[in-house]
Amino acid sequence: MTSPLPHPDHPAAPLSRRRFTHLAALTLTAGAGALPLATPASATTSAAQAYYDRARALAGDDQVLLTLVKALTPGAVVPRPPAPQPLLLFDNVAMLSVGWVSATAVLTDDGIVLIDALTSPEEAEGTVVAGLRTLGADPHTIKYIVVTHGHDDHYGGAQHLADHYGARILMTPADWNLTAHSDSPHAPTRDLDITDGQRLTLGATTIHLHHTPGHTPGTVSPIFPVHTGPHRHTAMLWGGTNPPPTPAELRTYLSSIHTFRTHMHQAGTDVELSNHPNDYGLQRAEQLRTDPHGPNPFILGAPRTQRYMRVMDLMLRGRLADAETTADDG
Template sequence: MTSSPHHDGVAGHLSRRRFGNLAALGLVAGAGVAGLASPAVASGSDGQVYYDRARRLAGKDPVLRAIVTALTPDIDFPRPPAPAPVKLFDNLAMLSVGFVHAMAVLTDDGIVLIDALRSPEDAKNTLIPGLRELGADPEAIKYVVVTHGHYDHFGGAQYLADRYGTSVMMSPADWDLVARTQPDNAPTRDLDIADGQQLTLGDTTFQLHYTPGHTPGTVSPIFPVQAGSERHMAMLWGGTNPPGTLTELRTFLASIRSFRERMREAKVAVELSNHPNDYGLERAEQLRSQSDEANPFVLGERRADRFMAAMDLMLRGRIADAEAAAARA
């Protein structure tokens, strides 16, 4: 079920209907991060050698090219319109407002929601009706796993806690971050996530790993997904936009490397993101309009590992640029 790692572009491999769907979302090539064009970094950049290596590694692979673009300095992120809710796997739904996504993992004993979008309004207008549209009961949301303490990931969590008794989980460092910096719509402090913690609901067990860098307590989960008789291990990288300081960039790189090892141990073959920085909205549209092709979210273990290798190279470039700037200062 592993899809091919090489594509020549978007339009060349899409039906007219599917291309029209992507164009309506502003997600065909040339439309920003989600397109395949990677803006050039200034030739004098100290990190240029790493950025070039990352682009060579990505080749024509649209998923790898998208993450390289997303990690390029000074990129302008797109604000695509909200897509309709969609099931990516039998037990996994994506509920998105365009700029940011939540993932609902459907188990035989309830739902684990990874992130909760931006606000109570998003919970009311996107999460709850989206689950119902896909045949899931929002009253079954037992946990919200907040990947990190930014408003666009926790904003709907307290609404769900108040309405359904949902438990809200976040790392201690990011509970503290939220309390210090973002009181609006912040959930009441509930459950702490420990590094490497396992969360089991029904037939599904999540591994929750600390991957600090984007925030001090970013968490990235690994969990199983199913499509018919096929079962794969999936990962969701909890926070992609690199931090500003050299120390934080080095922490981010260390997180990439440690999580890459966790992925290898778990035999991760599926890559997911909570923002449109990985060709995910395009792949969701492909999935929505196809019935008998390979699931585009199943990269395979080697290609998922290359995704992390591309991230590693881009962070090494960012660090090289930051070190050079510090030396000049």
Template sequence: MPPRLAVPAAGMTRRQFGRFAALGLATGAGMIATVAPATAQTAADYYAQARELAGDNPVLLALIAALTKGYSPPRPAAPAPQKIFDDLAVLSVGSVSCLAILTSGGIVLIDALNSAAEAESVIAGGLSSLGADPATIKYVVVTHGHGDHYGGAQYLAGRYGARVLMAPADWNLIAGVPGAPARDLDITNGQRLTLGATTIQLCYTPGHTPGTVSPIFPVTWEGTRHMAMSWGGTNPPAALVSLRTYLTSVLSFRNRTRRAGVDVEVSTHPFVDYGLERMQQLRTQPRGANPFVLGQAGMDTYMAVMEAMLRGRLADAAGTTAAAAEAVAGDSCC
């Protein structure tokens, strides 16, 4: 019989979600959800554990769906540009978004959408509509080398002089690809990028691509400081070795989020985390509990769901029990 997890006392309904968002996904102060090491545990067991952790919470259910083999991403309509924190804006075409971190020294973008046209209309135009000057874009952090994340980067570099950052492995991945930005700055693992009074930590989380990067950065809401994260690349790879790399990245990044006190999650693919719906909630209820604030225990539950789903995917790919999934670099972290 597989070992059980530490599970939130109850899942939240969508109606309850707004009221409890600031308290975190896991009910009970300090509760930490974890996927316990196991022998002879099947992929189905891990998937069941992920669902048990999720309860009926729409954020976690969306994450489970996105990590399920064969998932087909939706193509939702583009939302209006929106600040989801005092210093964080979402500029989106619906299926993929750019995050704009607004600092005292200028703007740092996380990703750059699909194309120069979207960078001009959605990113620059969206910033202007929110009262931010796109001419102050200083950096574009590209989380990984796929065109829907780097497509507008070269336009932003040429138009505003923004510096473009990517991990070396993914600079190599896109070398010579039409529409890719010219190689600029390399991201090193754990690098701290400071602009104005804001410091962003850039963490290697390979697996989705060889050079996927996930940022951790501060945000404020109604005068309260929080720490946010954005997982750099969601869709798990098919190859067994890449799945092992991905799971190791989840374990490593989970420890980083714990140490940094991360309590906010936001994705550049909003279908992964119920993001568009949470944006709509903020539009209709602009004050009070921010639904992107999961709490530190809730954030750990989010990462635990990722871990369970990846262990299941790995066990599936290995065609064996989770004893194989457990042998992932000794579960070494960071």
């Protein structure tokens, strides 16, 4: 597959006025500056605030971690930045995004595994299919669509891609059941089930699919190999970030974080990706587009990817403390 758009092995592009304005808009929209630590004191327990403060301290001045703190702060909303152009984050990984939600294409020597499918057939065609073609990839080679969880902003374009390009759709049984009760007109027809720890192999690429319930009962978080030239890395993509409301669900979420951190450590994960702009990901994509010869900003290193999950753990412990207090008061 050819790759006409800039990536780490291609010549650097100058920072045009349009690109500078776009990057500035992303920064402002996604909140890269000073971050609130939590909701007002009247809505947050002191126990919860202690966790939020520890998460903020652990984040330090790391914009990736600070953006995660903001995304997990009570009352946070998903930002709505402008849609970026498609981009190769690595030689074998493409970002196809409408701004507030993204799909990730893993390019193998035997076809494409698409992680998530955006919100609708129109976005599947206009963003996923068109984006792949822009990057020199053939959408007819999409073999599998891994839906990280059963919300329509992740499965909305899946059935269109299955019907028109022959892709098979994978989801956990729990989230197939969730989707079956959805009133979305784009809910896909049940196809393949994902089991915890399943290995999905296409060509020489194996993607490990880990069940990480919390955001939904069947959320899945993949770990997979990425590369630029001879340089090999291992990426993770946390399948669903927005915390659930009840103490029981939050405890499940925390358990998933703990288990997934172990999987990450065993795999040597050093790259972090996301399907929403809750990790400074769109800004990092623009940095990469602007300076493709510089350090790839998605390579955090193993210690920093573990710290990312530790920040998530602390924020979720704060959310649990708040939820338990609310439940007790009720």
